[in-house]
Amino acid sequence: MEIGESIQELRVTPDKYLPHRYAGASGDFNPIHIDPEFAKQVGLPGNILHGLWMMAQVARAHTEAAGGDPRSLKRLSVQFRGMGFPEQELAVTATVRDASNGRVVTETVAAQGDNQVIRNAEAELQID
Amino acid sequence: MALKTDAVGKEFASAEYEVGREKIREFANAVGEASPVHQDRDAAKEAGFRDVVAPPMFCVVYSAPAMGPVILDPEVGINLATMLHGSQEFEWDEPVCSGDVITTTPTVKEIYEKDGKGFYVFESLSTNQDGKQVVRGTWTNIVRGI
Numbered sequence: 001m002e003i004g005e006s007i008q009e010l011r012v013t014p015d016k017y018l019p020h021r022y023a024g025a026s027g028d029f030n031p032i033h034i035d036p037e038f039a040k041q042v043g044l045p046g047n048i049l050h051g052l053w054m055m056a057q058v059a060r061a062h063t064e065a066a067g068g069d070p071r072s073l074k075r076l077s078v079q080f081r082g083m084g085f086p087e088q089e090l091a092v093t094a095t096v097r098d099a100s101n102g103r104v105v106t107e108t109v110a111a112q113g114d115n116q117v118i119r120n121a122e123a124e125l126q127i128d
Numbered sequence: 129m130a131l132k133t134d135a136v137g138k139e140f141a142s143a144e145y146e147v148g149r150e151k152i153r154e155f156a157n158a159v160g161e162a163s164p165v166h167q168d169r170d171a172a173k174e175a176g177f178r179d180v181v182a183p184p185m186f187c188v189v190y191s192a193p194a195m196g197p198v199i200l201d202p203e204v205g206i207n208l209a210t211m212l213h214g215s216q217e218f219e220w221d222e223p224v225c226s227g228d229v230i231t232t233t234p235t236v237k238e239i240y241e242k243d244g245k246g247f248y249v250f251e252s253l254s255t256n257q258d259g260k261q262v263v264r265g266t267w268t269n270i271v272r273g274i
Contacts, residue, residue, distance in 0.1 A: 012160060018158070021157070021158045022158045022159070024154070024158070025151075025154045025155040025157070025158035025159075025189070026155070026158070026188055026189055026192070027189065027192050028188075028192075042209075051213045051216070052185065052188050052213070052216070053158070053159060055185065055216060056159035056160075056161075056183070056185040057159070057160070059159075059183070059184050059185045060159060060160060060161055060183070063161075063163075063183070063184065068163045068165075069165075069175070070161075070163070070165065070166075070181055070182070070183055070184055070223060071223055073184045073220060074219065074220055075217070075218065075219045075220070076184070076217065076218055077215065077216070077217035077218075077266075078215060078216055078217075079214065079215040080212070080213050080214060080215060080216070
């Protein structure tokens, strides 16, 4: 991986019930993620994706680019900047910003169409 | 209303989490981590792990029992109804495998006001049963309209 190079883009469309499965897997049952009626009552357009599920897609884009070894991801920081929704495709796009001594640092965005849900993400990978 | 910052530096009780194989599988499936090292013991061992290994973001599962009480602490004083997850950072060390017992200790790092919003920054340190650090987390929650 060289500076300026893009890593393999990850595209995934969470189905309608994905937030329920992630709620069970993670233990985060905040109703804004799983109850469309509750979400509307508090002023949201509908139930929204868990930010940490979206972060997990950014993490996965990186471990997959590094050959699938979970040990390759050393650090990941993200800023949540928009609401993500079920049944819309999420694209994770990462560009290599720095590469030296087997360490790669990327700059990453996760978006649904024009809606950037994660911005200014920075990941550090160890490539052996 | 002025932002309460008394809780900065407050340390909270550590919480233990025992990692189970089925929980790793369930989490890996929910986030789409398809590698057999998250599903199959033999594949994990072949790749050099003690047992089925957790995907990096599984840290949110074993950190949760420690972080929950911090967010709900009356001294911290977060208004949950207007709270957003602002940003998140994790730094990983030793991999986490089925059978590990992870201890997480949370701290309140910073509470400050910016643009009419309250920023609450928490840190978590997680170690395994051998005392090795597995992850350090920095959790930033934003509360609107303080």
